[in-house]
Amino acid sequence: MTSPIDPIMLDKLAQVAVKVGLNLQPGQDVVVSGSAETLPLLRRIAVEAYKAGARLFIPLLSDEELTLARFQHGGDDIFDHAADWLYKGMAEAFDGNAARLAISGDNPMLMAQQDPDRVSRANRALSKAYRPAAMKISNFDINWSICAYPGRSWAKQVFPDIPEDDAVAKLAKAIFAASRVDQPDPVAAWAAHSAALHARAKWLDDMDFAALHFTGGGNDLTVGLAEGHRWVGGGGKAKNGIECMANIPTEEVFTTPHRHKVEGVARASKPLAHQGTLIENIEVRFEAGRIVEARASKGEAVLKKLLDTDEGAARIGEVALVPHSSPISQSGVLFYNTLFDENAACHIALGRCYSECFKGHFDAEEVMRRGGNDSLIHVDWMIGSAETDIDGITQDGKRVAVFRKGEWAS
Amino acid sequence: MTSPIDPIMLDKLAQVAVKVGLNLQPGQDVVVSGSAETLPLLRRIAVEAYKAGARLFIPLLSDEELTLARFQHGGDDIFDHAADWLYKGMAEAFDGNAARLAISGDNPMLMAQQDPDRVSRANRALSKAYRPAAMKISNFDINWSICAYPGRSWAKQVFPDIPEDDAVAKLAKAIFAASRVDQPDPVAAWAAHSAALHARAKWLDDMDFAALHFTGGGNDLTVGLAEGHRWVGGGGKAKNGIECMANIPTEEVFTTPHRHKVEGVARASKPLAHQGTLIENIEVRFEAGRIVEARASKGEAVLKKLLDTDEGAARIGEVALVPHSSPISQSGVLFYNTLFDENAACHIALGRCYSECFKGHFDAEEVMRRGGNDSLIHVDWMIGSAETDIDGITQDGKRVAVFRKGEWAS
Numbered sequence: 001m002t003s004p005i006d007p008i009m010l011d012k013l014a015q016v017a018v019k020v021g022l023n024l025q026p027g028q029d030v031v032v033s034g035s036a037e038t039l040p041l042l043r044r045i046a047v048e049a050y051k052a053g054a055r056l057f058i059p060l061l062s063d064e065e066l067t068l069a070r071f072q073h074g075g076d077d078i079f080d081h082a083a084d085w086l087y088k089g090m091a092e093a094f095d096g097n098a099a100r101l102a103i104s105g106d107n108p109m110l111m112a113q114q115d116p117d118r119v120s121r122a123n124r125a126l127s128k129a130y131r132p133a134a135m136k137i138s139n140f141d142i143n144w145s146i147c148a149y150p151g152r153s154w155a156k157q158v159f160p161d162i163p164e165d166d167a168v169a170k171l172a173k174a175i176f177a178a179s180r181v182d183q184p185d186p187v188a189a190w191a192a193h194s195a196a197l198h199a200r201a202k203w204l205d206d207m208d209f210a211a212l213h214f215t216g217g218g219n220d221l222t223v224g225l226a227e228g229h230r231w232v233g234g235g236g237k238a239k240n241g242i243e244c245m246a247n248i249p250t251e252e253v254f255t256t257p258h259r260h261k262v263e264g265v266a267r268a269s270k271p272l273a274h275q276g277t278l279i280e281n282i283e284v285r286f287e288a289g290r291i292v293e294a295r296a297s298k299g300e301a302v303l304k305k306l307l308d309t310d311e312g313a314a315r316i317g318e319v320a321l322v323p324h325s326s327p328i329s330q331s332g333v334l335f336y337n338t339l340f341d342e343n344a345a346c347h348i349a350l351g352r353c354y355s356e357c358f359k360g361h362f363d364a365e366e367v368m369r370r371g372g373n374d375s376l377i378h379v380d381w382m383i384g385s386a387e388t389d390i391d392g393i394t395q396d397g398k399r400v401a402v403f404r405k406g407e408w409a410s
Numbered sequence: 411m412t413s414p415i416d417p418i419m420l421d422k423l424a425q426v427a428v429k430v431g432l433n434l435q436p437g438q439d440v441v442v443s444g445s446a447e448t449l450p451l452l453r454r455i456a457v458e459a460y461k462a463g464a465r466l467f468i469p470l471l472s473d474e475e476l477t478l479a480r481f482q483h484g485g486d487d488i489f490d491h492a493a494d495w496l497y498k499g500m501a502e503a504f505d506g507n508a509a510r511l512a513i514s515g516d517n518p519m520l521m522a523q524q525d526p527d528r529v530s531r532a533n534r535a536l537s538k539a540y541r542p543a544a545m546k547i548s549n550f551d552i553n554w555s556i557c558a559y560p561g562r563s564w565a566k567q568v569f570p571d572i573p574e575d576d577a578v579a580k581l582a583k584a585i586f587a588a589s590r591v592d593q594p595d596p597v598a599a600w601a602a603h604s605a606a607l608h609a610r611a612k613w614l615d616d617m618d619f620a621a622l623h624f625t626g627g628g629n630d631l632t633v634g635l636a637e638g639h640r641w642v643g644g645g646g647k648a649k650n651g652i653e654c655m656a657n658i659p660t661e662e663v664f665t666t667p668h669r670h671k672v673e674g675v676a677r678a679s680k681p682l683a684h685q686g687t688l689i690e691n692i693e694v695r696f697e698a699g700r701i702v703e704a705r706a707s708k709g710e711a712v713l714k715k716l717l718d719t720d721e722g723a724a725r726i727g728e729v730a731l732v733p734h735s736s737p738i739s740q741s742g743v744l745f746y747n748t749l750f751d752e753n754a755a756c757h758i759a760l761g762r763c764y765s766e767c768f769k770g771h772f773d774a775e776e777v778m779r780r781g782g783n784d785s786l787i788h789v790d791w792m793i794g795s796a797e798t799d800i801d802g803i804t805q806d807g808k809r810v811a812v813f814r815k816g817e818w819a820s
Contacts (some may be wrong), residue, residue, distance in 0.1 A: 026485070029491075036446040036449060036471055036473075039476075042473070042476065043473070043476060043479065046475075046476050046479040046480075046483075047483050050482075050485075053485055054488070055491050056491055056492070056493060057476060057479065057480065058496065059471070059473065060470075061446055061469070061473070062469070063446075063449055063452070063453070063469065063471070065453045065456075066449075066452065066453060066456050069456040069457050069460055069467065070460055070466070070467065072457075073456075073457050073460035074460040074464070074465075075460075078437075081439075081465050081466055082466070083466060083468050085499035085500070085502040085503050085506075086468065086496075088499065089495035089496055089498065089499035092498075093493070093495050096495075
């Protein structure tokens, strides 16, 4: 059986994951999660990691059928529980300077047929268990990265109308292009791309806007920014001193909004695939930073459960700018996967903010004082399109064109 | 592609693993380890586990190529390290009454081509990291079990001269027969088999031998037994109150020798596959319980490293009786896998004893006082054959026939 996935491209993706994504340093452990189906990529990554001096590559492999078995055959009383000890251990590994790599490749619709109440309870329990490790990631304590592998069920979801092998080949090609491994020197291509994102972030930092005003595509949304917010894009330096590229691919520059200063209407420009459910045509209204009305043409119940997760789940912790001309957007593919879809359009994220998006290292309390948000969740959803206009509002109230018709204004 | 493994038999093995092996109780978590290749069995086990009321099935999946990558591409300074946090977490799961299942299915010769020094250092680091969890298993704190899956590289090792698919089919058949899932009612068959082993253990307990004297097949070995030793065979009750069958298959009754009272010569009747290396024609001499001479025609360096692991590694912690007529022995297959080969012949084990093999619950100190042994390792090796004679030596010095020509004397 020949695989529809080009092995040379997998080799290059493994190199990008280790050299660009993690920028793995000698002596580091790597905690790696992905489904067992991603092994053709994981095995190459392990080889690259050990060549780069890794001490131990620790795979935490999942399997869609094992995951589903619980929802299909488990009793009703088991869903408020997760393997706390595993994630506590992972946090301990990060304390010991382990790097973190996640391979995204699962069926984004895996949970679509399962009881939403079970799914929501299980997700909540998992988020709570994962929190000690997740905080170290969102606080950028260690170098971490996510990249993608063209899993079969994901490929079938993205390209339902063509034979399965063709779908896998097509998704593989889209992933390789977005991850820049189809370029002659992928590592150099990433260096150039990262520099361009850094320049955009620097301009926004220099402008130090008080707020951004989104219009077009049904939006009339003012996003106040946190005090001392910092724009981040491309590679960044983790607190362990290692420069890494947290997302492969990435096209965004993003920062922390003020959790009390978001006002108006936001309309999703793409469906949101949230842990197995597709939520379509989201429209929400913010008052004083909080979502006070929420609608969706499909998956509204899941959306509302999500917003009810905790106090911070109905506020936003990230705003991100992506031009409509981004390669992922231009591919025209809806990936049903945040790692890709968030890099096709401007977006906001419900829930937890990134403490790295501040000018200075602040503790949790100071982050909150400056308008950062906290929650068990961090869920991105897309509001940008070819119609997106954005004005930056300066600290003294002037308007500056940031985006026009989906593109950088300058 | 059709699998050479009968899916109906896999269903039955999954039922035996959950209902007999673990006897899983509602509300229990299950920590399951096995290679990703065993997923066709693991998925069935997950379904059975959830049907039996499992709270969470936690897979810890390995992969032979990921394991090998470290030895093939890693630097020389990385092998004294293991993922302590993972095994510490596993011990924590056991404290929370999680059950433990291991699926054996890997290539027993996986490490054969790797640097023995690296292998030995890595094994030692792993044993140390695993110790908190391993102690809870060897102390029988929770219900646990091991069963087997016919992995491809294992099948090729066992049947090197036939086509790969045939080898897998043949190994599958041998595993299913030994695991009694080829019988009309496997669960009932296991109940009857367990009762027969219990009866043997009871007779040996009633005899309360001071020592066993092995002759035949090059052995002249006196194995003194620990004070208050207890014979164990078939199903047993873990300290969490759950009856389980720790090995699928099992044909042995076993107990704890006295670590200072083993004298004479022991000769292996089968090669020992130890974590990837085949050790052939082992012959050792004991003085006052300690191995003072050790030879092997192949793998002697690995054997000696093993004996040097720690103080207890050159003493024995288990003696086990298995008639030569056992089904696994009669199959004539050398499995290169302790779970099977130890059930084909009488054997002894280097290293750690099982505290359950005492009449009473003793703490570590009392176990040692009574002659039990402690070590990072527990490695079984076979000394029994069709020539094995065993005399039991009673507390007042009389001899009683226990085995003659490899079979129970009565």
